[in-house]
Amino acid sequence: MEAHIRVNNLNVNYTSEHQALKGINVTIPKHQITVIIGPSGCGKTTLLKSLDRLLDLTDGVSISGEVLLDGVNIYAPDIDVTAVRKKAGLLPQRPFPLPMSIYDNVAYGMRIHNMRKGKDLDRAVQHYLELAGLWDEVKDRLHGPAVRLSVGQQQRLCLARGLAVEPEIILGDEPTSALDPLSAQHIEKRLLELKQDYTVVLVTHILRQAKRLADYVIFMYLGEVVECGPAHEVFENPRQERTRAYLQGLF
Amino acid sequence: MKKRLNRQTLEEAIFKGLAGGAFLIMAAALFFILVTVLVKGLPALNWQMLTQVPTAGYYVGKEGGILNAILGSLYLAAGGTLLALLLSLPIALYLEVYARGTRWANMVRLSMDVLWGIPSIVYGAFGFTLMLALGMRASLLGGIITLALVELPIMTRAMDEVIRLIPFELKEVSYALGSTRLETAMKVVFRQMLPGIVTAMLLAFGRGIGDAASVLFTAGYTDRVPTSLLRPVASLPLAVFFQLGTPYPEVQQRAYAAALILTLIIMFVSLGSRWIAGRLSQNVIK
Numbered sequence: 001m002e003a004h005i006r007v008n009n010l011n012v013n014y015t016s017e018h019q020a021l022k023g024i025n026v027t028i029p030k031h032q033i034t035v036i037i038g039p040s041g042c043g044k045t046t047l048l049k050s051l052d053r054l055l056d057l058t059d060g061v062s063i064s065g066e067v068l069l070d071g072v073n074i075y076a077p078d079i080d081v082t083a084v085r086k087k088a089g090l091l092p093q094r095p096f097p098l099p100m101s102i103y104d105n106v107a108y109g110m111r112i113h114n115m116r117k118g119k120d121l122d123r124a125v126q127h128y129l130e131l132a133g134l135w136d137e138v139k140d141r142l143h144g145p146a147v148r149l150s151v152g153q154q155q156r157l158c159l160a161r162g163l164a165v166e167p168e169i170i171l172g173d174e175p176t177s178a179l180d181p182l183s184a185q186h187i188e189k190r191l192l193e194l195k196q197d198y199t200v201v202l203v204t205h206i207l208r209q210a211k212r213l214a215d216y217v218i219f220m221y222l223g224e225v226v227e228c229g230p231a232h233e234v235f236e237n238p239r240q241e242r243t244r245a246y247l248q249g250l251f
Numbered sequence: 252m253k254k255r256l257n258r259q260t261l262e263e264a265i266f267k268g269l270a271g272g273a274f275l276i277m278a279a280a281l282f283f284i285l286v287t288v289l290v291k292g293l294p295a296l297n298w299q300m301l302t303q304v305p306t307a308g309y310y311v312g313k314e315g316g317i318l319n320a321i322l323g324s325l326y327l328a329a330g331g332t333l334l335a336l337l338l339s340l341p342i343a344l345y346l347e348v349y350a351r352g353t354r355w356a357n358m359v360r361l362s363m364d365v366l367w368g369i370p371s372i373v374y375g376a377f378g379f380t381l382m383l384a385l386g387m388r389a390s391l392l393g394g395i396i397t398l399a400l401v402e403l404p405i406m407t408r409a410m411d412e413v414i415r416l417i418p419f420e421l422k423e424v425s426y427a428l429g430s431t432r433l434e435t436a437m438k439v440v441f442r443q444m445l446p447g448i449v450t451a452m453l454l455a456f457g458r459g460i461g462d463a464a465s466v467l468f469t470a471g472y473t474d475r476v477p478t479s480l481l482r483p484v485a486s487l488p489l490a491v492f493f494q495l496g497t498p499y500p501e502v503q504q505r506a507y508a509a510a511l512i513l514t515l516i517i518m519f520v521s522l523g524s525r526w527i528a529g530r531l532s533q534n535v536i537k
Binding site: 052054057059082083085086088089090092094096097098099100101108109112113145146147158161162165 | 351352418419420421422423424425426427428429430431434438439442443533534535536537
């Protein structure tokens with residue numbers, strides 16, 4: 001297993017009293033799907049958002065420790081935050097298209113980073129929409145508003161938009177929780193294909209989804225990592241009592 | 252169970268009645284204003300009023316029109332609104348994107364609210380003092396600057412309310428793509444708030460074009476059509492005021508006609524901006 005992201009002794013506080021993450025140490029393998037599971041409020045999303053410094057946007061947050069991306073600490077003072085964020089595509093809980101057309105949504109990232117222009121941009125937009133499995137449904141209305149798409153289509157648009165800035169990592173924060181079963185299946189299928197080329201980190205509270213997708217599992221409880229390891233080991237032979245209880249649906 | 256249901260239906264009925272009553276009072280006020288302006292103003296309204304400037308004897312009932320005031324008001328309000336937009340849009344974006352949740356932002360909001368409440372005659376006096384210090388005379392430019400100050404707090408706070416409704420996640424997804432704050436502000440937040448900007452401009456324009464006190468000293472009054480930023484201009488509210496103050500009934504009637512023109516301008520601008528806001532909101536994320 002080749003490590004892609006290494007988290008060393010990460011502590012996160014939202015206010016002085018409440019500690020969201022306590023001394024997290026995990027390793028996230030390259031080109032696999034890592035699933036973070038655990039009960040609500042255990043810090044799953046906090047851990048996910050710490051991986052591309054989206055956590056910095058939260059008011060009153062304080063972060064200590066290291067997150068090493070290919071060996072580079074993204075919390076080091078000389079790090080360009082926008083460059084870090086560009087390395088990861090985010091799929092939020094509810095899809096949020098940008099207030100513009102379908103085409104412009106996908107082109108947005110490539111335009112702000114001056115990656116492509118003109119015909120090249122057109123081809124790239126098509127490529128990423130195909131990669132997200134949305135091209136056939138939108139090719140006739142590329143310049144229509146993105147908000148007119150169904151929620152399931154919007155989430156695939158968000159996937160295409162995230163892939164377009166050529167990230168190495170895809171972060172999903174319960175990306176199927178707002179979707180109907182068929183759209184959810186669509187997204188899951190894409191993620192399974194995309195792990196060939198991308199490292200995928202997924203937060204989910206649906207155990208069945210975790211079992212379908214995970215190569216590697218992180219189980220969190222009350223801001224701590226209780227157990228992590230290859231999916232089959234954690235699901236079949238959990239070492240910790242709390243993991244066993246959670247998997248059996250006891251809390 | 253039955254009794255509880257009755258109390259609830261009674262409550263519902265009372266509140267429905269109150270809301271309906273409030274609406275009726277408001278609608279009746281609007282209706283009577285329109286009727287008054289129409290009944291008294293329409294007979295005096297003619298093509299000449301819209302296309303000519305006052306002749307020498309206009310204020311004693313002779314020939315002429317109020318083109319000077321119509322154009323003056325449009326120039327003043329449009330100029331003031333554009334100038335206020337140049338200041339309030341960056342302020343509103345700054346408050347949300349850079350200073351979100353800080354004490355500084357709340358102080359700015361508080362000062363805007365205080366400025367909003369200051370009577371426009373005070374703005375007029377302030378503008379006049381400023382102009383005296385700068386050696387300026389009453390002029391279109393002076394009026395535009397003073398009106399911009401009157402409109403600034405309204406526009407900023409209206410935009411601020413719109414901008415604060417923008418979901419955090421929308422900014423988050425933009426940052427997640429590696430955008431800077433400026434790119435997020437200009438390309439995402441700005442587009443999301445476009446219909447709100449139009450509405451804010453409409454509110455400010457409405458206040459600006461209807462304001463008499465702030466332009467009284469700063470823009471002055473003239474019977475000529477405005478041709479220069481540095482010359483005095485007439486305005487419709489002052490045209491109403493001066494004509495209503497004459498002892499001649501036919502001139503007073505023209506005051507109502509001027510008020511009718513002012514009302515129609517505001518109505519057209521409102522309808523137009525609603526149409527524009529509707530067109531702009533097709534991309535907006537709900």
